[in-house]
Amino acid sequence: MSEIFGIPVPVLAGQLMLGLVNGSFYAMLSLGLAVIFGLLNVINFSHGTMYMMGAYAAWMLMNWLGVGYWWSLAIVPVVMALVGIAVERLFLRWIYHLDHLYGLLLTIGFAWVMEGVYRDQFGSGGQSYPAPDSLAGVTDLGFMILPDYRGWVVLASLGTCFATWYLIERTRLGAYLRAATENPRIVQAFGINVPLMLTLTYGFGIALAGLAGVLAAPVIQVTPLMGSNVIIVVFAVVVIGGLGSILGAIVSGIALGLLEGLTKVLYPEASSTVVFVVMALVLLFKPAGLFGKEE
Amino acid sequence: MAAAEMLRITDLHSFYGESHILHGVDLQVGRGEVVALLGRNGAGRTTLLKSIMGLVGRRTGRIVVNGRETIDMPTHRIAALGLGYCPEERAIFSTLSCEENLMLPPVLRGGGFSVEDVYGMFPNLRERRASQGTRLSGGEQQMLAIGRILRTGAQLLLLDEISEGLAPVIVIALDACIRSLKDRGYTIILVEQNFEFAAGLADRVYVMENGRIAESLRANELEAKAGLVQRYLGV
Numbered sequence: 001m002s003e004i005f006g007i008p009v010p011v012l013a014g015q016l017m018l019g020l021v022n023g024s025f026y027a028m029l030s031l032g033l034a035v036i037f038g039l040l041n042v043i044n045f046s047h048g049t050m051y052m053m054g055a056y057a058a059w060m061l062m063n064w065l066g067v068g069y070w071w072s073l074a075i076v077p078v079v080m081a082l083v084g085i086a087v088e089r090l091f092l093r094w095i096y097h098l099d100h101l102y103g104l105l106l107t108i109g110f111a112w113v114m115e116g117v118y119r120d121q122f123g124s125g126g127q128s129y130p131a132p133d134s135l136a137g138v139t140d141l142g143f144m145i146l147p148d149y150r151g152w153v154v155l156a157s158l159g160t161c162f163a164t165w166y167l168i169e170r171t172r173l174g175a176y177l178r179a180a181t182e183n184p185r186i187v188q189a190f191g192i193n194v195p196l197m198l199t200l201t202y203g204f205g206i207a208l209a210g211l212a213g214v215l216a217a218p219v220i221q222v223t224p225l226m227g228s229n230v231i232i233v234v235f236a237v238v239v240i241g242g243l244g245s246i247l248g249a250i251v252s253g254i255a256l257g258l259l260e261g262l263t264k265v266l267y268p269e270a271s272s273t274v275v276f277v278v279m280a281l282v283l284l285f286k287p288a289g290l291f292g293k294e295e
Numbered sequence: 296m297a298a299a300e301m302l303r304i305t306d307l308h309s310f311y312g313e314s315h316i317l318h319g320v321d322l323q324v325g326r327g328e329v330v331a332l333l334g335r336n337g338a339g340r341t342t343l344l345k346s347i348m349g350l351v352g353r354r355t356g357r358i359v360v361n362g363r364e365t366i367d368m369p370t371h372r373i374a375a376l377g378l379g380y381c382p383e384e385r386a387i388f389s390t391l392s393c394e395e396n397l398m399l400p401p402v403l404r405g406g407g408f409s410v411e412d413v414y415g416m417f418p419n420l421r422e423r424r425a426s427q428g429t430r431l432s433g434g435e436q437q438m439l440a441i442g443r444i445l446r447t448g449a450q451l452l453l454l455d456e457i458s459e460g461l462a463p464v465i466v467i468a469l470d471a472c473i474r475s476l477k478d479r480g481y482t483i484i485l486v487e488q489n490f491e492f493a494a495g496l497a498d499r500v501y502v503m504e505n506g507r508i509a510e511s512l513r514a515n516e517l518e519a520k521a522g523l524v525q526r527y528l529g530v
């Protein structure tokens with residue numbers, strides 16, 4: 001009866017939904033990476049760590065200060081933006097004139113130090129974080145049972161991604177960002193404070209990672225390694241979408257999450273490698289990425 | 296000097312990394328003057344304009360804009376003193392439409408062109424407003440590069456090789472544009488290779504060679520010394 005490829009529809013739909021949830025996190029994280037790389041020329045390896053710190057910030061707010069999920073959703077991105085601003089001011093600022101490699105090395109160092117600190121504080125076992133009561137239920141869609149929180153995660157991150165895309169591609173502030181991505185020196189010669197733009201952009205990218213961390217906390221185990229686990233996939237997503245492409249980051253994040261979900265049903269053995277197979281194919285046939293511009 | 300001073304450069308040395316490019320440049324520009332900076336390729340004219348904007352690796356000496364010392368200022372603060380820079384490569388942004396390019400530079404002070412004024416001076420830009428910036432023709436891109444710095448209220452314009460590579464009819468249009476800017480009281484430094492174009496517009500001419508000012512001439516001396524200038528330009 002209701003089977004596709006010999007798989008019951010509820011199972012398939014459930015896995016695709018999980019894929020969509022993962023894809024939402026991939027999209028938010030690769031979006032931040034793309035914006036940061038575009039303007040600052042920094043390959044921000046610590047992006048996953050910032051996502052982990054966002055999830056822990058929500059956990060700490062709840063368990064140490066009794067602050068609930070909805071407040072965390074507002075507070076954590078602000079706190080993480082401040083963390084990002086501090087990192088940019090204290091460290092990244094000094095290496096812009098050097099090769100990409102130095103930014104990568106610096107952010108790897110930051111990632112490892114922070115992971116060490118969190119492992120020391122929280123152990124590597126992991127914490128669980130409850131979904132808010134209002135989203136703890138499920139909705140019967142007929143062909144599947146949808147946990148409300150998963151639906152919310154997908155809507156919230158798609159909304160955030162769309163708002164970010166709109167901000168960058170359709171507003172005056174975004175025009176500054178696009179122009180400075182192309183030619184920062186000329187933009188600065190027009191009287192725009194480009195160094196400040198770099199700081200705020202990094203802060204914004206980190207805020208996105210922090211927000212993804214809060215959204216993820218109720219659907220995953222919050223562990224010090226959750227960032228490292230996801231960042232490699234996110235880098236693959238960025239390469240597939242095209243380094244620096246805003247739309248590419250969003251679309252390929254969602255698409256690859258779905259593909260992973262589908263692979264889990266059809267051929268589970270390949271589910272953790274399928275993203276990298278796609279990356280290899282894209283690099284072979286369209287090296288600039290699906291949405292990137294060939295130089 | 297009759298007019299108030301807009302720019303005074305004293306003993307300017309500029310560097311790109313280890314390369315020492317400008318070797319003690321002195322130059323003055325009065326308010327409302329049009330000054331041409333001539334020289335052969337590689338003489339250091341672009342470097343001089345970049346130095347004024349703080350876009351070179353390192354610079355020493357004094358650069359006083361409108362009475363303010365700028366040698367230690369970051370580029371965006373120098374621009375805010377009322378400078379408009381039109382770079383040699385035009386730097387039209389490919390990710391911005393024609394109109395977004397035009398609207399990009401923030402208005403720094405009052406008294407600049409309105410968008411309508413810019414379209415009045417360059418009607419082509421109005422027709423191409425929705426096109427991607429880099430899809431415009433060379434002449435249109437040049438007009439866009441000039442037009443967008445007129446909106447900001449900048450009073451001192453640094454124009455690098457605006458006639459380069461353009462058809463004669465467009466060069467004539469740019470000539471009329473510079474004249475009308477001069478009539479409106481703009482102060483202009485015009486970097487050129489095109490002696491005819493520059494000589495027709497400038498109140499004074501500096502000739503650069505090897506990172507130094509080699510000659511400084513008034514417009515009324517140009518005819519008599521045309522041979523000398525042409526030799527510097529290697530024509």
Ligand SMILES: Nc1ncnc2c1ncn2[C@@H]1O[C@H](COP(=O)(O)OP(=O)(O)O)[C@@H](O)[C@H]1O
Binds near residue numbers: 314316341
């Ligand atoms: N970015 C740079 N790095 C090193 N040297 C440069 C750079 N730009 C220009 N130069 C050198 O500076 C000198 C002056 O160049 P430039 O100012 O562009 O001359 P002009 O505009 O008069 O043709 C040239 O010898 C050129 O090779």
Ligand SMILES: [Mg+2]
Binds near residue numbers: 342
């Ligand atoms: Mg030049």
